[in-house]
Amino acid sequence: MRLLISGWFLQHPATGTGQYAWEILRHLPQARPSWTVGVAVPEGWAGPLPEGVEPVRIRLPRLPSDFQKLWFEQIALPGAAARWRAERLFVPYWAPPLRAPAPTIVTVHDLIPLRFPEYRATFAARLYTALVTAATPGAAHILTDSEASRRDLLQRFRLPPERVTAVPLGVSERFTPRPDPVGDARARNRYDLPPAYVLYLGGFDRRKNIETLLAVYTWAQDAIGENFPLVIAGRLPEGSSRLFVDPRPLARAWGIEAVVRTIGPVAEEDKPALYRGASAFLYPSRYEGFGLPVLEAMACGVPVVASEIPALVELVGDAAYLIPPEDARGMAGALIAVLVDSTLGQTLRERGLRRAAAFTWVACARRTAEILEGAGPV
Template sequence: MENRKPTGVGNVAINLINHMSILSDSIVIWTIDSTFLKPQNNSIVKVLQGKKSFFKNNISVIRAVWDQLVFPGLVKKSNIDVVFFPVQEGMLFSRVPQVVLLIDMAPLLNPGGVPYMRQLSYMTRVPFVLANSSAIITISQSVKQEILLKYPSIDENKIKVVHLGYDCTRFYELPTSDSILMRYGLKDLKYILYVGSICENKNIRNIIKSYMISDCADWNLVIAGNVLDYNYYCELKCFVSANNLGEKIKFIDYVGYDDLPALYRGSSLFIFPSFYEGFGLPILEAMACGVPVVTSSRHAMPEVAGDAAFLVDPDCVDKIAVAIKEVLTNNDVRNALVTKGLKRVLDFSWEKSAHQVLKICEEAMKESNPQ
């Protein structure tokens, strides 16, 4: 993890490590950057030395060299028993068992907005990393099947599915904070909310088009997230401007983790019809805050949402628009989704996820050192 605002994979790693650190006092968790870690037992989280002196920015080639030449030496020197990588960038050759977390297969299945170097990594480096791993963790049955489809030589028994959790201490039903909403210009505003990265894969253009024809002019549309594809972001802004929607559609940059629950709670509907997700954590966050969800019928999203969301074809603008109007104007539909959502999130927790990851790591260690 780099010393920057965490999103996506970074938040997953932070939550897993923080919760793993309190499950057992017989483990030591090593990391290369503890900036955002807040374990209850700080004494068992240690920082590997050597990384920051090797490179000062996130250049892919330099990072790959560090992963393969420097990090293995640090592992050996530190007498580490098993290495858990919360990203797919593991070691090509390792003398200790390694467990790799593969979040999704977007670079191969839905590359829109995915940097070319990441796509190249999935075609060249990732297959070797997975082959050299004692276990591969992924976050949905959907992604597991995609891994087997694209890497058929991988042993299916090595792939373990661990669903993500959500932070139940932050995301829950509660009257929203007017002060936070005021800071974002949302106080006293009825709005539909999207939370996630700004890139083509997230299907934001179709969200906007659906909003335009949904006949829900009483609501605004709020698009909150960090920009991954600046050209795509500019296209969206131009489209909004060309259709004179600047007063109705609001773009918000990166929202702090402490502020995010307030934005969910203040919304009338959470919309997330992504083209591809390995999981779709915002679905759970919105549900936990008592907000009805409209999401995609593809890939892992139905697996996460169950029957607690309104599922739509992400390519069909008309159907997304119908879903928006139905949830916003039909109280029976809305209330049913909220009730089901609050029940659905009870199946997910970071404690449960961390326990499963820790067990997989312990099994990998035992298999490499049978007593």
């Protein structure tokens, strides 16, 4: 079979969608060695590709960045599929073309733009959301990351259940509890990490619930702040807005600046070391399609305190301490318990490692290949 995959997000490897696209590209040729796998990428992109994947380069017109992406997805990608004689077109994020020359399979990781109005506040965002929403029912099959997201999709689009499949993501082999003395020391020095800390690694958009993340330390700082400061990793926004929350002004206003450290963006190769060095991982998100950072933390043997939301309940089972996302006081109590009760902390480490071992990119690619094979015209 000739399979063409949209590679737009390979330009953004630090995003969850970029990681998903890369891992699927890496493992699909192994799952189906007889397939010819191509990936459509903008002409100027010169990044590496996994072995067995053929680049299909697309020249982009001079347009604003938002409209470049739209042109790539709706016009250039179907055209490339036709020229390349693709038998299946796979879009590993929520952007199916309205029309395509081959059955299209799309992965809808979550329905954030539909559930949260602030994500479609601009005209361009509303236009894009309306377009992909209209195109989605025309896909031959829809993949999503969790049963929680599958329920959202079935409710919103009223699709036949047999055309929507939850295929859990995997965790890279890089995320392991085994120490890497050189890499761990390099990361500790590069980010000036304290001897012990609680880690948050993720985004700063509103659904990530940065207010509760910081509010936890207004309750917990006297008990654990000095010994376990909160390290916040990720590219910080330039001030708070309707869509993003800058944690620094809140930390100052709430009197916890001394126990909160922001370290900015983290290189992909340093993430396992940051997890391994943490005494706990704190993740109070209000909504997730899956929760990849939680899985990465568990795979590194870090006890997790996170929000009790459907996708995370499904992901962690009994391997994390879950608290309702708006209950900062309850989350503070859970975090303190994990840090001071060595038996509880060790139990969560062991359960997390066992749970994370069940999520592999090999299994994700094999199940994805089965769906791609079976998907025919709508």
